[in-house]
Amino acid sequence: MKLSLRGVAKSYCGRRGETVALCPLDMVVREGEFISLVGPSGCGKSTLLHIVAGLEPATTGTVELDGERVLGPGAEIGLLFQQQTLFPWLSVRENVRFPLTLAHARARAGAVERDRQAARVDGLLRLVGLWDFRDSLPAELSGGMQQRAALARALVGQPEVLLMDEPFGALDAQTREDMQELLLHLIQHHRITTLFVTHDVDEALLLSDRVVVFSERPGRVLASLDVTFARQARSSELKLDEAFLHQKREILALLRGRARTEAQRDRLLFGLTNTPLEGGS
Numbered sequence: 001m002k003l004s005l006r007g008v009a010k011s012y013c014g015r016r017g018e019t020v021a022l023c024p025l026d027m028v029v030r031e032g033e034f035i036s037l038v039g040p041s042g043c044g045k046s047t048l049l050h051i052v053a054g055l056e057p058a059t060t061g062t063v064e065l066d067g068e069r070v071l072g073p074g075a076e077i078g079l080l081f082q083q084q085t086l087f088p089w090l091s092v093r094e095n096v097r098f099p100l101t102l103a104h105a106r107a108r109a110g111a112v113e114r115d116r117q118a119a120r121v122d123g124l125l126r127l128v129g130l131w132d133f134r135d136s137l138p139a140e141l142s143g144g145m146q147q148r149a150a151l152a153r154a155l156v157g158q159p160e161v162l163l164m165d166e167p168f169g170a171l172d173a174q175t176r177e178d179m180q181e182l183l184l185h186l187i188q189h190h191r192i193t194t195l196f197v198t199h200d201v202d203e204a205l206l207l208s209d210r211v212v213v214f215s216e217r218p219g220r221v222l223a224s225l226d227v228t229f230a231r232q233a234r235s236s237e238l239k240l241d242e243a244f245l246h247q248k249r250e251i252l253a254l255l256r257g258r259a260r261t262e263a264q265r266d267r268l269l270f271g272l273t274n275t276p277l278e279g280g281s
C-alpha cells in the first residue's frame with residue numbers, strides 16, 4: 001500500500017459558520033495505482049488533494065505515505081493544477097529544473113548528482129516534446145505546451161505520488177487528448193501512484209485503474225469502481241467500446257442520482273411540480 005487515508009475529514013470555519021467540506025473518508029491506494037476522483041463542484045475533491053499533499057491539515061484523520069504520516073509538503077509528492085504556475089521570468093528549462101535547485105540549496109548536491117539531475121531535466125524536456133523550446137519563456141508557449149512544462153516540473157523530483165487537479169481542464173479538446181496520451185505514456189513507463197481530479201468521466205476512464213465517485217458536499221464516497229478494460233487498449237477509439245460505455249453509464253447514473261435528489265428537494269422547497277428529472281436510469 002502506497003497511500004493510506006484514515007478518517008480524513010475537513011471543515012472550514014468562516015463568517016457563515018462551519019462548512020463541512022469532506023465527511024470522514026478512508027482510502028487505500030496501491031503502489032502504481034492511478035485513481036480518478038469525480039464528483040460535483042464543491043464536494044471537496046481539491047480539499048482532499050491539498051490534504052494529501054500536506055498543503056493544509058485535515059480536521060480529523062491521518063494520511064500516510066509508505067507508512068509515514070504526511071505532515072507537510074515534500075519532494076515525494078508532485079503536484080499539477082489547472083492553473084499552470086510556471087515562473088514567467090524563467091525559461092522552460094529553468095522552470096523544470098526549479099524544484100531541484102531548491103533541493104540543491106538544502107542538500108548541497110555534489111557535481112555528479114548535479115550532472116545526473118541536469119540529464120534528467122533534459123530527458124524530461126525531450127519526453128514531453130519541449131526540447132526545441134527549452135530556452136523559451138512560458139509566455140512564448142501555447143497553453144498545452146505550458147501544461148507539458150508543468151508536468152515535466154512535477155515529475156523532475158521523481159515523486160512517489162503525483163496529485164493532479166483538473167490539469168487539462170483549461171485546454172481545448174485536441175490538446176487535451178494529446179495531454180491524455182502523453183500522461184498515459186508517462187504513467188505506463190514510470191508507474192507513479194496518482195490521484196487525478198477531473199469532471200470528465202471519459203478522461204477518468206481513459207486514464208485510471210479506479211474511479212472514485214463523490215457525493216455533493218459534504219463529500220463522501222458513493223462508489224469506487226475498478227476500470228475493467230486493459231490500459232494498453234486505451235485511446236480515443238476506446239470511447240466507442242461497449243465495456244467503456246457501460247462503465248461510463250454507471251458513473252453518470254451515480255452522478256445523476258445526485259441531480260435527481262437535488263431536483264426532488266427543489267420540488268419540495270419551491271413547490272415545483274413539473275421539473276423534468278435529469279437522466280432516466
Ligand code: ADP
Nearest residue numbers: 012014019021040041042043044045046047217
Ligand atoms: P471541489 O474541488 O470538489 O470543487 P473544494 O474542495 O474546492 O471542492 O471545496 C469544497 C468545499 O469547501 C466548498 O464548499 C468550498 O466552498 C469549501 N472551501 C474550500 N476551501 C475553503 C476555504 N479555504 N475556506 C472556506 N471554505 C472552503
